[in-house]
Amino acid sequence: MRADVLKGHLDGLLLSTLEDGPRHGYAVRKALVDGSGGRIDLPTGTVYPALHRLERAGLISSRWLTVDGRQRRIYELTTDGRHALGAERSSWQEFATAVSALLGEKPWPATT
Amino acid sequence: MRADVLKGHLDGLLLSTLEDGPRHGYAVRKALVDGSGGRIDLPTGTVYPALHRLERAGLISSRWLTVDGRQRRIYELTTDGRHALGAERSSWQEFATAVSALLGEKPWPATT
DNA sequence: GACGATGTGTAGCGTCGCTACTTATCACCG
């Protein structure tokens, strides 16, 4: 999949992976890979900064866990994040509808 | 609609407006407004540079027409442009499918 | 002991849509 098509849609995807419960960054990334059949396979240099951005924006919160002496940073949706996710969903619907209508296969005149 | 969600999808939309025949920039913009029910309403500062970019890329070609003493720049799909439009279509399909699957409405607990 | 998977992170770059502005002709209305 081409690179930058994500622009502006990444936040919603990240938030959605946290909807079912807290996850750490690596697991968020994996959830996107798995849930998209490998189509959305983001480099870590995309995921981690994006999570930090979302935290700065107050849409997710994080805490550190120590598992087997290894540090894991666990992210969780905030209330604002839940609302933002809803907004992203409807925004996506609207956008996808508009683009599909414009780009979508034309109903060819029956003669073709 | 939020601003930057277009990122990476604009080219396909522009190309698609030229599929049915040549148009000038202003008409391209109008076609997007009309075809999206006003949802996609781009400033001219987005449309014209994007068309120039597509022409530099060889996906469209332009010629000047003089109508009533006014200059109009008419754009037209090239062969490469037609191929690119096809590629954008399938790329959009793939992307939209993946995002919808990930973001898609969860079966809400009946209470909402 | 080397390698890959797991896990987190940063610095810097490039793309691209946007804001804000300019220039010009024409139709319409008062």
Next chain:
DNA sequence: CGGTGATAAGTAGCGACGCTACACATCGTC
């Protein structure tokens, strides 16, 4: 005649953001 809005094309500069390319650490496996 003057003002306003639609039509028509354009540029300069900015900011957001995903990407590349790294660095670092632990664990299990060969």
